[in-house]
Amino acid sequence: MLAKSSKLGVLNINSGDLKEGAEYIFNIKVTIPNTSALGETSITVAVEEEPLVIKFSRWSGKIGVEKDLEIEAYVSDPADITNKITVTWTCTQGTATCLNNKGEALFTIFIGNILKIGKSDLKNGSYYLFEAAASTTEKSTSLTLELIIDSSLKGDVQLESLEGIISNRVPIKLLSKIVSNEDSIFLWEFDPKTTSTKTINLNKSFLEIPADYLDYGKTYEIKLTMTSKIDNKSTYSLSFITRSARPTCDSLKSTKSNDLYSLEGYKCVSPTGTTLLYYFGVKSSEGIIDWITPESSLSLASIRVKSNTKFVVMKICDDYECSEIYSNSLPKSIRDLGVLEDFEAEIQNPASTPSAIVYYAPLADSLITYNYILTINEFYFSTAIISSSTLDIYISCLRSLCENQNYVSISVLDYLANFTTSIVNQLTEDILSEQVTQIIEIFEPNMQLMDFTKVSILTNLLGVKLLAASLPGMDPFIYVSDCNIYSERMLSDRVNLLSTIELDKSSIVLNENFQINETYVYDILVVIYNFTEPVFDITFYKSGTYESFSLVLDSEQTEIEIPTNDSIVVEIEGSFDTTLDYHCLNLLDDNTWDTVGCTINSITNTKVSVSISYQSTFKVSKVIYPCGIGRGPVIAMGIIISLFLTLTMFFVYNDYNTEKISKISSILLIYPYSSLFFEQQFYRRAILSLQFLCNYLILYCLIGVLELYYNDPENMSKKPYGDYYESSIYPGAIAWGITQGVVIPFFILNSIYLRTTISFYIQAAIWFILDAASILGILYMTVTYCQVYTFYWIINILIFTGCQIVLEVVYAGLVRLLLPQSDKLGQLSKIRQIHENNPLGTEVDVVRNQPKRPF
Incomplete structure (x- = not known):
């Protein structure tokens, strides 16, 4: 037992480890290393004798004589599964021995697990009471069933006897074995009648009784009647279910001691006399219950509670029922925390580990502390047996781990999704719908950011596990939120009748031409993720067979593809940009997406309709077109710089020795481009060339920047460019206008005012800064964004380069018109002497007054 116990301070005692009727004394000694501290106690365990368990392959009812009678007794010894058990059969009619058609004894005594009686020996009108007595050398038990023989009946109905512990906390499934060569109808009846208002299907050969359908404290006779549609003859079989009263406690008290809340249930009793197990938890002001202690046979526990706790709660369970008891008195306190130290101290008691995780995980004040709590959580549940109650505790810990927004990264969420998948896979009992809902609610806010493969595996597993716990014909499980889930188990005739599945504002329209196997039991699982790019999954499973009115469920579901001649239409609610292109993608086996098996029918701002050719995982995504680097702006920039x-x-070299220029029209000299064709002093043409370079680099860069501002290049990169619309010119026009703020001052300065060494250096510094910034900006924007972005950019460059040339002609004309009106302008210009009243086209002489300098 010690070897099987993986947790410090926990002794795992499995079924069969202890001998019946024996009394054991367990001594426990606790020490603290490097100290003299010592604690010691003992526990005495008396092992009660467990009775033999016996059940029949069929239960009481009315049968015909069309086939041999066979009854099998399933017997076992819970204390020792290897124990040899002898089964002895007897049959009586009242006080006499059962007789056959010949008036002879049907049989006297038969020893064996399977009793067989030929159909010719079954006497019409007889009431046979069969008894099977099971015994070992130390204990014995017996079970009886009554059969009524009616030779007019055709077919047979068999219900297994329900013996041993039947927990009413979960749905009860009743499966029958049917033998019928005719079309028949079925009816389930309860005696006494139930008071439940729930509607369940009572007209199939199988039945699932919801956990809360039967009344407490009553024993029900459950009768399944099969009636032939031809001759209206009926045969039936019986079963019995007892719904015991719930266990009770007088009260639950909570007291605060040493920063812990001590909880204790008083005077707790089970009406069936079976062992009670206790679970403790907290209920928040939002109504969420976190179970934080493992099952215990002790009615007391010490826990910590979070600040949003409204009640503490205790759940008590016997073998059949559970009750929840709340405490209204919850003293509040504020305590100073050293989270890591306090957490380590608390988990020294393994039973306190879940409570410590729930309390300290949201309070973790460093990544080291949070990761340590995460590691302890994994170790605790990796070594636990995952029952339904353990899963409840895990969900509480998972919720608290995800509450710490400081350290819950996407990688942590992916890890938790993966670990949760492992925990659910190890579940030894049927999963409950409320457990599925809680797990989805925890991950749902961040699903879109997580690894979709991990999200999909977990979501599908939860759906499949939930389906495995149900019978066909039950209400489907429907969860509607950002992650919408629809799961249903159905017979083959339901598949083609299920025309539309509604999930919030989305829908799945199924066709009526599925090529189904009429004997199969089908599971359908639909998941719609309302992401920015919606994802939906449709999966069918084969989960059993339903043939000749007999339902046989497989131990595991098998994913299948149901062939269809028509498409399945899926309409998904969302937010879509109709100016962009979308396509439907299918998730392949290698986790890549491809455009096969799915087409988009229509799309609006709020809904998309797609048709799929088969069942799989699909998503509606924006079309991402190939992104090539647009070279246009860089080429234009290169041409301008080179030119x-x-x-x-050239001008620096050519104008070095220039002394005089004659017969130059003043307008041509003022106009920058024409002035380049006339030799001038002071390297003026070289300076003008640098000015032109700066002007156009600024213009080109500003056009690119404003394209970014007015048009999202990421979106534009995902849509093929087409026409140049009227709105496409706005960024270029605005950039052209802003550029004039640089062009005009330098134009005036170089056309009119004195050129000095200082002014040249100031201009040169400004040009250098602006040129460098423009070149880097153009290169960055060209490399970063795709051709579709640079397409509109280069068109605007071509347009507004011409506009700039025209505008500078206008500038020259305006200066020429204004120049004669001012004597000061002529006096200030030392670059060229423009005589005040010279008409357009007269000569202007420029004399160089400075000494020659070597080149």
Whole structure:
């Protein structure tokens, strides 16, 4: 037993470890290393004798004589599964021995597990009371059933006897074995009648009784009647179910001691006399219950409670029922925390580990502390047996781990989704719908950011597990939120009748031409993720067979593809941009997406309709077109730089010794482009070339920046460019206008005012900064964004380069018109002497007054 116990301070005692009727004394000694502290106690365990368990392959009812009678007794010894058990059969009619058709004894005594009686020996009108007595050398038990023989009946109905512990906390499934060569109808009846208002299907050969359908403290006779539609003859079988009263406690008290809340249930009793197990938890002001202690046979516990706790709660369970008891008195306190130290101290008691995780995980004040709590959580549940109650505790810990927004990263959520998948896979009992809902609610806010593969595996597993716990014909499980789930188990005739599945504002329209196997039991699982790019999954499973009115469920579901001649239409609610292109993608086995098996029918701002050819995982996604680097702006920039740098070097060399220029029209000299064709002093043409370079680089860069501002290049990169619309010119026009703020001052300065060494250096510094920023900006924007972005950019460059040339002609004309009106303008210009009243086209002489300098 010690070898099987993986947790410090926990002794795992499995079924069969202890001998019946024996009394054991367990001594426990606790020490603290490097100290003299010592604690010691003992526990005495008396092992009660468990009775033999016996049940029949069929239960009481009325049968015909069309087939041999066979009754099998299933017997076992819970204390020792290897124990040899002898089964002895007897049959009586009242006080006499059962007789056959010949008036002879049907049989006297038969020893064996399977009793067989030929159909010719079954006497019409007889009431046979069969008894099977099971015995070992130390204990014995017996079970009886009554059969009524009616030779007019055709077919047979068999219900297994329900013996041993039947927990009413979960749905009860009743499966029958039917033998019928005719079309028949079925009816389930309860005696006494139930008071439940729930509606269940009572007209199938199988029945699922919801956990809360039967009344407490009553024993029900459950009768399944099969009636032939041809001759209206009926045969039936019986079963019995007892719904015991719930266990009770007088009260639950909570007291605060040493920063812990001590909880204790008083005077708790089970009406069936079976062992009670206790679970403790807290209920928040939002109504969420976190179970934080493992099952215990002790009615007391010490826990910590979070600040949003409204009640503490205790759940008590016997073998059949559970009750929840709340405490209204919850003293509040504020305590100073050293989270890591306090957490380590608390988990020294393994039973307190879940409570410590729930309390300290949201309070973790460092990544080291949070990761440590995460590790302890994994270790605790990896070594636990995952029952339904353990899963409840895990969900509480999972919720608290995800509450710490400081350290819950996407990688942590992916890890938790993966670990949760492992926990659910290990579940030894049927999963409950409320457990599925809680797990989905925990991950749902961040699902879109998580690894979709991990999200999909977990979500599908929860759906499949939930389906495995149900019978066909029950209400489907429907969860509606950002992650919508629909799951239903159905017979084959339901598949083609299920025309539309509604999930909030989304829907799945199924066709009526599925090529189904009429004997199969089908499971359908639909999941719609309302992401920015919606994802939906449709999966069918084969989960059993339903043939000749007999339902046989497989131990595991098998995913299948149901062939269909028509498409399945899916309409998904969402937010879509109709100016963009979308396509429907299918998730392949290698976790890549491809455009196969799915087409988009229509799309609006709020809904998309798609048709799929088969069942799989699909998503509606924006079309991402190939992204090539648009070279246009870089080429334009390169041409401008090459041109004006070449001109600059040429003018510096050519104008070095220039002393006089004659017969130059003043307008041509003022106009920058025409002035380049006339030799001038002071390297003026070289300076003008640099000015032109700066002007156009600024213009080109500003056009790119404003394209970013007015048009989202990421979206534009995902849509093929087409026409150049009227709105496409706005970024270029605005950039052209802003550029004039740089062009005009330098234009005036270089056209009119004195050129000095200082002014040149100031201009040169400004040009250098603006040129460098523009070049880097153009290169960055060209490399970063796709051709579709640079397409509109280069068109605007071509348009507004011409506009700039025209505008500078206008500038020259305006200066020429204004120049004669001012004597000061003529006096200030030392670059060229423009005589005040010279008409357009007269000569202007420029004399160089400075000494020659070497080149």
